[in-house]
Amino acid sequence: MLMLALNVLYVLVAIAMIAMILMQRGAGAQAGSGFGGGASATVFGSRGASNFLSKSTKWLAIVFFAISLFMAWHINRTAVATPAAQDLGLMGSAPAAPAPAQPQPAPAQIPSAPAGTAAPAQVPAAPAQPPQGATPPQAPSQGGQGNG
DSSP: OHHHHHHHHHHHHHHHHHHHHHHSOOGGGGGGGGGTGGGGGGGGOTTOHHHHHHHHHHHHHHHHHHHHHHHHHHHHHHOOOOOOOOOOGGGGGSOOOOOOOOOOOOOSSOOOOOTTSOOOOOOOOOOSSOOTTOOOOOOOOOOSOSOO
8 A cells, every 4th residue: 555655656746847847947048038938937936936946846856766765675675585487488388408418438448540550650859958059049129129
């Protein structure tokens, strides 16, 4: 019942805010006052409608945001955690994937090359030290030359 009353009040405040905003004069409304448009400002008093309308809009906005925050807090506090049914659409009617097969154990023997092929030639190992008299390559210099 509380949420229903707050929703109705929320909509009424929103409609009142829209009406208050639309009744306010824009920045270019001063140009029309030379043609008799300024006489209508006396309906709301000697100061004109801008002060009344702006204050009313401010308070309606405060009430609007307060109701929004209260309703969000109230719904979050009173919500009951229930598992929601998952809507999968077309994927809900698709058959389930079969369970993955158990991985087979590796064979005890490692397969070898066929008997008719020759064994590869021996590859010499790289020398551990450079030959006598050879200089190792150096990194390029970081000088100002380059990205010309």
